[in-house]
Amino acid sequence: MTPDEVARELARAIRERTILPGTQLVQEDLARRFGVSRNPVREALRLLEGEGLVEMRAGGGGTVRSLTAEDLDEVYMLRTALEPSIAPLVIDGATPRAIAALSALAEEMRRTDDVDTWMRSNYDFHRQIHELTGRPRTVRILSGLLSAGQPYSYENVAHLDGRRQAEDEHDAMVAAIRAGDSEVLGATLRKHVSSAHARLSTTRPTPG
Structure with a gap:
């Protein structure tokens, strides 16, 4: 290896x-x-x-690395600031095949009863959105932030009732990409990340 x-x-x-x-x-x-x-x-x-x-x-x-509450705030604040800005690049880079793959991952998350499987598909979903930008440095930065927060965002999905809203927002992202609407995609990305951040801010950071 x-x-x-x-x-x-x-x-x-x-x-x-x-x-x-x-x-x-x-x-x-x-x-x-x-x-x-x-x-x-x-x-x-x-x-x-x-x-x-x-x-x-x-x-x-x-x-x-263990994240403090301040660390986790920083991760989500950076994601909230950066992810909406990539929406036009995502729209430009989207292909029918890429949209179908994102739709399949969104459906997979709705079907599974296993939170670990859901979290794995969630990571793949967001990573694929990042990759549609065609910007390797952007992908590294955003996927690094996603990876850092992923062990902690389990709490939002498993215990803070964030799963259903996240699934609805995933569907909205796919629809916006399919429609070529970067404004709606950017707004949905911002809401998606900030809502998870708000829920996690009510608890101490925990990797689940």
């Missing part, structure tokens, strides 16, 4: 709460887990440090 592949697997485990915030990441243990030497693991941890998911320790190991 390459460092990028190791980083992707670790990021997914962090997003899906298989590896919880505060967990120590020991290079030797991770090397055995992925069947690689320590070098790819070290590079993967540095990549995740750059995304804000891991804090490096002296000696080369790392710790999954």
Whole structure:
């Protein structure tokens, strides 16, 4: 496995709460887990440090970053500011195939009874919207923010009654993209992120 592949697997485990915030990441243990030497693991941890998911320790190991209430506020404030601005790029980059894929993910979230499955599809849904911009730096920034908040947004979906509103907003996003309406898409993205932020602001940050 390459460092990028190791980083992707670790990021997914962090997003899906298989590896919880505060967990120590020991290079030797991770090397055995992925069947690689320590070098790819070290590079993967540095990549995740750059995304804000891991804090490096002296000696080369790392710790999954725990977000404070202020950290989580920052993540959602940045998303609220940035995501509506990409709406015109998303509209320009959308193809019938991409719209069909987003629609399928939205439907998948409505059908499942499993919150973990819902959260995985939610990440894929938003990541695909980011990728429609065709801007790699934009994708990295927004997907990094999405990944950082994902372990905590579980609370909004599982315990704060945010799921149904989120599903309605996903449908509205797909409809706006299909209609080529960047104004509606931007407004829906802003409402989607700010509503989740408002719910989470009533609780202490928790990875679920």
